[in-house]
Amino acid sequence: MGSGTSAVNPQVGAIVRGRGHHGGMVHRTRVVKAARRAEVRLPELVGFTGGELTPDGDYDGLEFRDLDFAGQDGAGARFMDCALTSCALDETGLRHARVLDSVLTGIRGVGTDLAEATLRDVELVDARLGGAQLHGAVLERVLVRGGKIDYLNLRNARLKDVVFESCVLVEPDFGGARLERVAFADCVLKGADLTAATLVDVDLRGAAELDVARGLDRLSGAVISHAQLLDLAPVLAAEMGLRVAEV
Template sequence: MARRASGGAGGRGAVKAARRPEVRLPALEEYGGGALSPDGDYDGLEFRDADFAGQDGAGARFMDCALRGCALDDTSLRHARLLDSVLTGVRGVGTDLAESTLRDVELADARLGGTQLHGAVLERVWIRGGKIDYLNLRKAKLRDVVFEGCVLVEPDFAGARLERVEFLDCALKGVDLSAVTLTDVDLRGAAPLEIAAGVDRLAGAVISTGQLLDLAPVLAAELGLRVEG
């Protein structure tokens, strides 16, 4: 089972730090192979280099599992529950995790594109390394989530609620923050920080002085402010 870590990088300022998961897996049994099953129940299993492309695991529950090097192209995991689990080196385009639940999950070195997580709930999730293109988190709920050392290209947070979310040594390119609600969101570690939409929704976030200067033209445009030399 995962042991909950108490968050706290003390020198990060007044913003509350996210609590990270510390997933300590039991001795795992090797997955016997075969296709995923809708509403399947997977407990204490290791999935290594499995190809789940195009398979239907909607509604499945993964508890105390490890997925390593698995292919998830067009895999349906809608309404799935990933609990106290580790995903390492997973890859795929069009993975459907809409309205799923991720709790006490570590995702490392992923290579994903067009992943659907709209309406999902992420709690105590640590995403580190890798690259995720066109991540759809519209209307999702994120609490105690850390993005570290990863590249996010055109992630969509429109309408989402983020509470105690940190971006550390990340690239945020073309992020959509339209109608987002932010509480204790630390963006200081995002470089670059490129906001395509929703710059008016930054209340509840903290940025650095340098980021403020970089965002000045976008903020001026949002305010209708003319800047002339």
């Protein structure tokens, strides 16, 4: 390509910019790096009979089913090779907890505190959560499939190889977060806040609905479809102070 030209692959939509031999801008396409999906294989589990959660507790190879952990304190606890199924986590304190190689299915709760927690190789399936606190958390190889999460707080969190699939996220807060190799597949994203966020290889093309309330200027590391670009055009124009009028 010569100086001042551009090429965009309609299936990718991402553009990398650089300088040509004569100082002009050269645009090259690059394929967005796909997220590595979590694939959790649990061993044979033992039913949990320990009563309440305890701070810094160590839970390995356990099944938590139909339990109510509302208001309990499990700060700093470690969950390894565990399954949590249909458990209530209203106001449950899990700050600094580590959830590793585990599957959480049908959990529900309001105000669950997972601030500065670590979730690695985790599947979160059909969750119903409101106001979950994951600010400063680290999510790596996490699959969020199905369910609905309202007012998810991921401020200053680090997400790497995370997939949101067939779920609804209402007003998620990614302010100051770093998202790398994150994909949204058949996912509804309403009122997202991307203020001061850093996006690297973030694939938004599969989002069933894409609504960014704040931080449109942080979309430079994301890939969107042509249809999404048209949907975002009025908001982008307003962000730029661009007036659109008929001749």
